[in-house]
Amino acid sequence: MSETEDKRGLTRRALLSRTIAAAGSFIIGGGFLAARDAAWATELSALQPRTMATLVQMARDIYPHDQIGDAHYVTAVKSYDAADQAEGIEAGIAELDAAAQAMGHQSYLDIGWERDRVDVLRSIEESDFFQRVRGGLVTGLYNQKAVWPVFGYEGESYSHGGYIDQGFNDIAWI
Amino acid sequence: MAAPFDLKDDGVVVIIGTGAGGGVLANELAQKGISVVALEAGGRYLPEDYVNDEWESFGQLAWLDPRSTSGDWRVAKDFSGLPAWIVKAVGGTTTHWAGASLRFQPHEWKAKTTYGEVAGASLLDWPIDAEEMAPYYDKAEEKLRVTRTGDRPGLPGNNNYKVFEAGAKALGYEKVHSGNMAINSVDGDERPACQQLGFCFQGCKFGAKWSSAYTDIPRGEATGNLEVRERAHALRIEHGPDGRVNGVVYADADGNEHKQMARVVCVAGNSYESPRLLLNSASSMYPDGLANSSGQVGRNYMRHLTGSVYGIFDKPVKMWRGTTMAGIMQDEARHDPSRGFVGGYELETLSLGLPFMAAFLDPGSWGREFTTALDHYENMAGMWIVGEDMPQESNRVTLNTDLTDQFGMPVANVHYSDHENDRAMRAHAYDRGQAMYDAVGATRTLPTPPYPSTHNLGTNRMSQNASDGVVNRNGRAHDVENLFVSDGSQFTTGAAENPTLTIVALAIRQADHIAQEMNAGTL
Numbered sequence: 142m143s144e145t146e147d148k149r150g151l152t153r154r155a156l157l158s159r160t161i162a163a164a165g166s167f168i169i170g171g172g173f174l175a176a177r178d179a180a181w182a183t184e185l186s187a188l189q190p191r192t193m194a195t196l197v198q199m200a201r202d203i204y205p206h207d208q209i210g211d212a213h214y215v216t217a218v219k220s221y222d223a224a225d226q227a228e229g230i231e232a233g234i235a236e237l238d239a240a241a242q243a244m245g246h247q248s249y250l251d252i253g254w255e256r257d258r259v260d261v262l263r264s265i266e267e268s269d270f271f272q273r274v275r276g277g278l279v280t281g282l283y284n285q286k287a288v289w290p291v292f293g294y295e296g297e298s299y300s301h302g303g304y305i306d307q308g309f310n311d312i313a314w315i
Numbered sequence: 316m317a318a319p320f321d322l323k324d325d326g327v328v329v330i331i332g333t334g335a336g337g338g339v340l341a342n343e344l345a346q347k348g349i350s351v352v353a354l355e356a357g358g359r360y361l362p363e364d365y366v367n368d369e370w371e372s373f374g375q376l377a378w379l380d381p382r383s384t385s386g387d388w389r390v391a392k393d394f395s396g397l398p399a400w401i402v403k404a405v406g407g408t409t410t411h412w413a414g415a416s417l418r419f420q421p422h423e424w425k426a427k428t429t430y431g432e433v434a435g436a437s438l439l440d441w442p443i444d445a446e447e448m449a450p451y452y453d454k455a456e457e458k459l460r461v462t463r464t465g466d467r468p469g470l471p472g473n474n475n476y477k478v479f480e481a482g483a484k485a486l487g488y489e490k491v492h493s494g495n496m497a498i499n500s501v502d503g504d505e506r507p508a509c510q511q512l513g514f515c516f517q518g519c520k521f522g523a524k525w526s527s528a529y530t531d532i533p534r535g536e537a538t539g540n541l542e543v544r545e546r547a548h549a550l551r552i553e554h555g556p557d558g559r560v561n562g563v564v565y566a567d568a569d570g571n572e573h574k575q576m577a578r579v580v581c582v583a584g585n586s587y588e589s590p591r592l593l594l595n596s597a598s599s600m601y602p603d604g605l606a607n608s609s610g611q612v613g614r615n616y617m618r619h620l621t622g623s624v625y626g627i628f629d630k631p632v633k634m635w636r637g638t639t640m641a642g643i644m645q646d647e648a649r650h651d652p653s654r655g656f657v658g659g660y661e662l663e664t665l666s667l668g669l670p671f672m673a674a675f676l677d678p679g680s681w682g683r684e685f686t687t688a689l690d691h692y693e694n695m696a697g698m699w700i701v702g703e704d705m706p707q708e709s710n711r712v713t714l715n716t717d718l719t720d721q722f723g724m725p726v727a728n729v730h731y732s733d734h735e736n737d738r739a740m741r742a743h744a745y746d747r748g749q750a751m752y753d754a755v756g757a758t759r760t761l762p763t764p765p766y767p768s769t770h771n772l773g774t775n776r777m778s779q780n781a782s783d784g785v786v787n788r789n790g791r792a793h794d795v796e797n798l799f800v801s802d803g804s805q806f807t808t809g810a811a812e813n814p815t816l817t818i819v820a821l822a823i824r825q826a827d828h829i830a831q832e833m834n835a836g837t838l
Contacts, residue, residue, distance in 0.1 A: 157545075163499050173577040175399070197740035202682075203681045204681060204685070204686050204691060205682070205683055206684050206686055206689070208690070250568065252430075259682060266681075268820075275679075275681055279673050280370060280670070280674075282673075283669055283670050283672075283673035283674075284369075284370050284670045289669055291671050291695030292689065292690070292692040292693060293595065293631065293633070293692060294635065295633075295636070295666060295691070296367070296668065296691060297367035297368065297512075297513075297514065298367070298511070298512055298513055298636070299367050299512055299514070299520050299521075302510060303475075303509075303510030303511045303512045303513075303521070304510075304511040304512065304513055304636040304637050305510045305511040305637075307636070308474075308636060309471075309473045309511040309513075309636040310471060310472060310473050310474060310476040310477065310632070310637070311474065312477050312478070312631075312632060312633075312766070314630045315477050315478055315481045315755060
């Protein structure tokens with residue numbers, strides 16, 4: 142199938158049949174990335190699907206929160222899927238894969254254990270690419286209002302008159 | 316003549332900056348019938364404009380013009396272009412401050428006498444003392460309606476405070492309370508009582524916290540004697556052949572330059588911008604910068620010790636609910652060299668929302684050691700260390716001629732390295748803070764490095780002798796008889812207390828002095 146094929150008609154089964162990602166939680170088709178359980182999907186405009194899949198895995202390994210679904214990590218790095226970003230990201234992911242290969246792995250995505258992926262990341266953590274991705278995640282991930290409830294954070298209270306009647310001093314165990 | 320004032324009106328006092336120093340000075344002078352033009356680099360934002368969202372608010376209020384850093388402080392590595400978290404807006408950093416309003420302890424006005432010679436430190440006594448400042452502190456506390464002063468009650472403690480208080484008391488600390496805060500504990504002075512919003516740092520949307528933006532500034536304007544010129548970025552101060560300053564050149568919102576003539580100029584642009592402006596005002600008469608014959612402009616930059624401790628518990632705390640700085644422990648603020656350092660520190664509760672916690676908990680760090688701490692954000696309590704750091708001549712603001720701002724002016728480079736005394740005090744404070752949380756069942760504690768600075772002090776320090784500093788006991792430049800410094804940059808030493816109340820008290824006092832001299836025809 143070509144990358145220009147209209148994806149609107151794809152069924153989950155068709156997607157599964159064309160899986161090219163070797164590991165991780167992704168199914169990759171042409172210009173298209175989706176969760177194995179179809180919980181989310183995203184279209185790509187500039188990055189190669191495998192690049193995006195690797196980037197999402199990298200994001201999770203940098204800031205791993207097991208209770209946060211991949212969709213939020215995708216959102217956190219989606220801004221790199223842009224024409225003016227793609228070249229640098231493709232090169233950075235190639236660098237990451239090269240670092241993985243130097244440590245005896247087929248590619249970053251092929252590594253089964255987080256600790257082994259972290260070893261690869263440690264080997265490139267001083268690089269501009271790593272620091273760019275990590276720095277971007279600080280806001281890209283944690284400033285998503287949708288993830289705040291996962292951490293219990295309630296955000297603003299002005300809209301309901303402040304926390305004064307909303308438990309500002311309700312701690313009972315101390 | 317009433318505001319607005321003509322650019323050629325050379326009878327006005329020009330104040331650069333409208334925060335705790337400049338904003339208060341502007342109103343105090345205006346109330347006395349003196350014509351004032353206040354130049355403010357930022358725009359005007361009021362409670363209805365404030366945004367209770369950390370990053371969005373940061374984009375709205377923070378001073379984001381370029382700066383550079385050097386020295387061994389970790390901020391230079393983690394936030395190399397953002398050494399300070401301060402505000403560019405009418406009201407300056409009084410929009411952002413948490414409201415802690417503490418008087419210096421009497422001995423802190425006399426740091427050199429009290430602490431003695433400290434190797435590597437450029438300690439000096441202030442040329443003023445606690446007795447002289449007492450009536451001005453009284454006025455400042457009334458103006459700000461500080462809790463637990465006058466007949467004002469304290470604020471109720473929030474969840475974060477309750478954990479902090481229990482930990483402090485478990486260790487036997489006694490001076491533990493919900494603070495002396497410039498946050499209304501009862502309605503008054505057209506400000507409502509605190510509604511525990513939890514976004515003190517982002518500008519108080521109820522206006523319960525004092526800020527010059529919606530108190531002193533509009534009251535000064537109401538007299539007809541004060542004109543606040545917004546988005547007017549001072550570029551240099553000019554002088555005549557007699558050496559007296561005669562006006563300020565500034566860029567307006569469109570980048571066009573104007574010169575506002577002046578009878579008196581007062582600099583209140585924060586400890587980075589004030590020395591930068593003086594240095595950028597160098598001339599053939601003042602080749603090293605204005606008011607800098609001593610070579611002291613920019614030196615002795617202080618930022619308070621700072622650092623934070625977060626504790627994680629096995630049950631929820633929800634520290635973000637309510638006032639950001641909800642209480643204080645003052646037992647360690649004393650001077651007691653038996654602890655291995657001179658001076659002292661305060662511990663004050665602090666909370667950050669999740670987005671800023673991710674940015675500031677351990678900048679640059681990643682992986683599970685970091686993320687498992689954030690996973691328990693709901694169970695976290697937090698405190699901030701405010702301690703006296705040693706003034707050092709080499710900690711300084713200089714001009715970075717390789718980096719210019721949007722107006723082509725060299726930016727401030729901020730150089731800071733810890734003194735040995737600072738490191739010893741911080742280690743002690745981390746230990747005590749962690750012990751407080753451990754005492755009430757913390758399962759993990761995190762000694763967190765200093766954030767970009769909000770307490771920026773020194774750099775135009777006050778001194779008895781002209782060779783030791785930049786300004787005299789009234790904040791007037793030793794070198795220039797009609798040039799004043801009116802912000803925290805005039806601090807001789809930093810003391811252990813949050814600086815705003817002292818900046819405000821000094822501004823009230825300086826207004827009295829300037830009015831007196833103007834009336835006497837000597838200024």
